[in-house]
Amino acid sequence: xxxxxxxxxxxxxxxxxxxxxxxxxxxxxxxxxxxxxxxxxxxxxxxxxxxxxxxxxxxxxxxxxxxxxxxxxxxxxxxxxxxxxxxxxxxxxxxxxxxxxxxxxxxxxxxxxxxxxxxxxxxxxxxxxxxxxxxxxxxxxxxxxxxxxxxxxxxxxxxxxxxxxxxxxxxxxxxxxxxxxxxxxxxxxxxxxxxxxxxxxxxxxxxxxxxxxxxxxxxxxxxxxxxxxxxxxxxxxxxxxxxxxxxxxxxxxxxxxxxxxxxx
Amino acid sequence: xxxxxxxxxxxxxxxxxxxxxxxxxxxxxxxxxxxxxxxxxxxxxxxxxxxxxxxxxxxxxxxxxxxxxxxxxxxxxxxxxxxxxxxxxxxxxxxxxxxxxxxxxxxxxxxxxxxxxxxxxxxxxxxxxxxxxxxxxxxxxxxxxxxxxxxxxxxxxxxxxxxxxxxxxxxxxxxxxxxxxxxxxxxxxxxxxxxxxxxxxxxxxxxxxxxxxxxxxxxxxxxxxxxxxxxxxxxxxxxxxxxxxxxxxxxxxxxxxxxxxxxxxxxxxxxxxxxxxxxxxxxxxxxxxxx
Numbered sequence: 001x002x003x004x005x006x007x008x009x010x011x012x013x014x015x016x017x018x019x020x021x022x023x024x025x026x027x028x029x030x031x032x033x034x035x036x037x038x039x040x041x042x043x044x045x046x047x048x049x050x051x052x053x054x055x056x057x058x059x060x061x062x063x064x065x066x067x068x069x070x071x072x073x074x075x076x077x078x079x080x081x082x083x084x085x086x087x088x089x090x091x092x093x094x095x096x097x098x099x100x101x102x103x104x105x106x107x108x109x110x111x112x113x114x115x116x117x118x119x120x121x122x123x124x125x126x127x128x129x130x131x132x133x134x135x136x137x138x139x140x141x142x143x144x145x146x147x148x149x150x151x152x153x154x155x156x157x158x159x160x161x162x163x164x165x166x167x168x169x170x171x172x173x174x175x176x177x178x179x180x181x182x183x184x185x186x187x188x189x190x191x192x193x194x195x196x197x198x199x200x201x202x203x204x205x206x207x208x209x210x211x212x213x214x215x216x217x218x219x220x221x222x223x224x225x226x227x228x229x230x231x232x233x234x235x236x237x238x239x240x241x242x243x244x245x246x247x248x249x250x251x252x253x254x255x256x257x258x259x260x261x262x263x264x
Numbered sequence: 265x266x267x268x269x270x271x272x273x274x275x276x277x278x279x280x281x282x283x284x285x286x287x288x289x290x291x292x293x294x295x296x297x298x299x300x301x302x303x304x305x306x307x308x309x310x311x312x313x314x315x316x317x318x319x320x321x322x323x324x325x326x327x328x329x330x331x332x333x334x335x336x337x338x339x340x341x342x343x344x345x346x347x348x349x350x351x352x353x354x355x356x357x358x359x360x361x362x363x364x365x366x367x368x369x370x371x372x373x374x375x376x377x378x379x380x381x382x383x384x385x386x387x388x389x390x391x392x393x394x395x396x397x398x399x400x401x402x403x404x405x406x407x408x409x410x411x412x413x414x415x416x417x418x419x420x421x422x423x424x425x426x427x428x429x430x431x432x433x434x435x436x437x438x439x440x441x442x443x444x445x446x447x448x449x450x451x452x453x454x455x456x457x458x459x460x461x462x463x464x465x466x467x468x469x470x471x472x473x474x475x476x477x478x479x480x481x482x483x484x485x486x487x488x489x490x491x492x493x494x495x496x497x498x499x500x501x502x503x504x505x506x507x508x509x510x511x512x513x514x515x516x517x518x519x520x521x522x523x524x525x526x527x528x529x530x531x532x533x534x535x536x537x538x539x540x541x542x543x544x545x546x547x548x549x550x551x552x553x554x555x
Contacts (some may be wrong), residue, residue, distance in 0.1 A: 001422040004387055005339035011380065012371035026383075030454065036483045037416040038532045040490070045378050052377075082375045085333020087344060125310030155312075198313035217414045 003249070015042045017078045022224050037262070047076050052087040053094060056121045059069040059172045060114050064104060072101055088125050092118060108165035109184065114167050117200065119157035119193040123200035126155030131249035137242075144256045146223035150216050151253040155195035158205075166204060194250075208233035212241050213250070221257050274326050274359040274360040275300055275472070278335040279538035282330075282521060283321075287528045292320050296532055299539075300360070302328040302518050309349045310548040314490075318357060324482070328472070328518070329359035333375065335369035335456065336395045337382045347402050354403055361472060361516070363408035363441045364399070366392065366429065381416035382426045389435075395464035396436040407469050410441035411480075413491030425450075426464035433469045440465065442512070443474040444505045445497065458504055467512045475505055475538060476520040497534055502541065508544035517542060 002010075007026060020038055027034035050073040054061050061069040076097045082090040095114035104110055132150070135214035140148070164186045171180035190210035193202040205213070211232040215225035223236075228237040245251060280300035284289060285307070301321060308315050318327070329366035332347060354362060378380035380389045399407055409432060411425060411452060423431075429440055477495030481488050497505075497519070509515065519534045 001387070003338075003339070003385070004383070004391060007383065008339055008368060008371040008380075012376060013372055015376055015378070016374070017381075026418055026420075028419055032484055032486050032488070034416070040415040040481075040483065040488060041378055043378065045376055048377050082377060083373055084310050084343065085335075085375050085377070086368065086376070088307070088310060125312045125314070127311035128316070160435060195312065198316070212442075 014038055015045050049131040053091050056091050059169050063171045081215045112161035112163055112165045113168055116157050120200040123155040123193050123195045126195050129252040132251040134246040147257040148222045149255045150251040152217050152250045157193040160190045275516040277516055279321050279517045279535035281416050281519050281531050281535050283302045284525055288317050292529050300326040302330050305329050305331040306333045326360040328361040331364045334364045335368050335370040338370045342395050350401050365412050367412040379412040381414045382555045383421040384423035396438050401514050408439040408441040410443050411446050413446040414454050417454050426461050430466045439471040440469050441472045443472045444508050445476045447527050448501045448504050449478050449491045452489045470512045473515050473517040492523050493520045506541050514542045514545050
């Protein structure tokens with residue numbers, strides 16, 4: 001009899017599609033082959049994890065059809081099984097997996113659609129943060145404003161694709177008809193995804209606004225973020241962009257950057 | 265905390281239902297007459313809208329928190345981050361009961377998403393006791409430990425499951441969650457006597473009962489019962505349940521349904537069957553059963 005730690009290691013291997021002999025050797029036959037008993041467990045592990053991926057990536061599943069999705073999920077689960085028990089947190093690397101998965105390499109938009117679905121999943125489960133009252137800005141000394149950093153709503157994701165992934169997502173909703181088409185040549189999008197009320201939503205952003213919010217999200221201060229946006233579009237209007245940011249309740253906290261290293 | 269016929273720390277000795285995503289809005293809107301609700305802890309650890317919806321129900325229904333991911337039987341130890349997240353959730357929703365399973369799911373940093381069986385040895389007992397102690401200290405409360413459904417027996421597993429559970433209770437002070445469907449399923453799959461199993465449980469420490477449906481699968485020409493929570497409770501499981509509540513006294517009972525989830529009414533009808541059997545168990549069990 002191996003130690004429990006060893007027994008669990010060989011079971012883990014067997015249940016994720018690896019060799020089963022070592023695990024089977026520890027099981028009583030009881031009228032049924034030990035491998036068949038292990039299969040009951042293995043089947044459950046794969047079907048429930050596939051269902052979890054399907055729940056997070058319903059549009060990807062619809063685009064490639066359920067059978068192919070099951071095949072891709074099976075390969076993905078073997079390659080990158082979950083590290084924790086919250087299934088809504090499982091599958092963050094599925095878009096990258098799809099990008100490298102030879103049988104669907106020709107569907108070049110697929111990984112970006114998957115990224116959009118992951119962003120929606122993240123937004124759905126994000127903790128709500130109270131919006132920052134814009135009045136705090138008016139109380140700051142004017143000279144502090146350029147060095148101000150704003151922390152944005154943690155449910156926010158920004159993603160850009162050369163494909164019209166927003167249209168692809170929309171026509172592949174359950175209520176969408178089977179004949180709806182998207183012109184893949186209609187160009188790319190810059191999308192903002194976040195939690196609104198009880199739902200996750202997305203919308204396209206103007207490229208300069210996208211660049212501005214992306215820079216703020218990275219932790220750039222206002223002056224740096226405005227520079228990034230101006231590089232994208234020389235007509236970028238910082239005061240208006242700030243007003244919109246607060247009207248949409250995106251900032252949740254702020255910090256005035258200090259020069260030099262921080263001490264405690 | 266003790267089981268038996270008294271209400272346990274705010275959980276009525278009546279039927280509750282497992283609250284699943286497709287029913288949440290309907291329960292919020294219609295407020296069905298059900299004694300209590302149980303939710304899966306792992307579905308609420310992200311916070312967000314799911315937790316806010318649960319907040320709507322908390323004033324009206326006692327909530328029981330049922331974990332599936334703590335992996336009390338993992339030899340490598342408990343995931344401290346998961347335990348801390350559970351502690352924060354418990355502080356937030358103030359559940360009347362907190363439960364987990366006598367099983368393991370984690371090895372080598374991988375979560376296998378199944379309640380996997382343990383060999384019942386002294387080594388396993390020490391590991392599970394250590395983890396139940398750790399969980400009860402971190403969570404600041406007693407937890408209930410549930411018997412899982414099983415599809416295999418280990419060559420070396422000398423301690424019978426009810427005895428293992430009784431010893432776990434004795435060493436850690438945890439309570440038990442007796443899953444009657446799991447007993448029925450395991451008894452069929454492994455060939456033991458389900459009634460004798462129920463009779464061997466330390467009755468005063470059973471604080472909750474689960475019932476659910478199971479599936480019948482063919483494996484190499486042999487019928488294996490699968491604990492899939494995907495149908496009505498079978499007549500045989502209701503019969504074992506009737507025996508359990510006669511012996512254990514009326515205990516808070518949960519109807520679970522997780523696959524092919526039916527209309528809420530179907531689930532509520534199953535709960536009323538449990539309520540009927542609980543009611544019938546009352547007169548035969550003197551009130552001093554837990555003394």
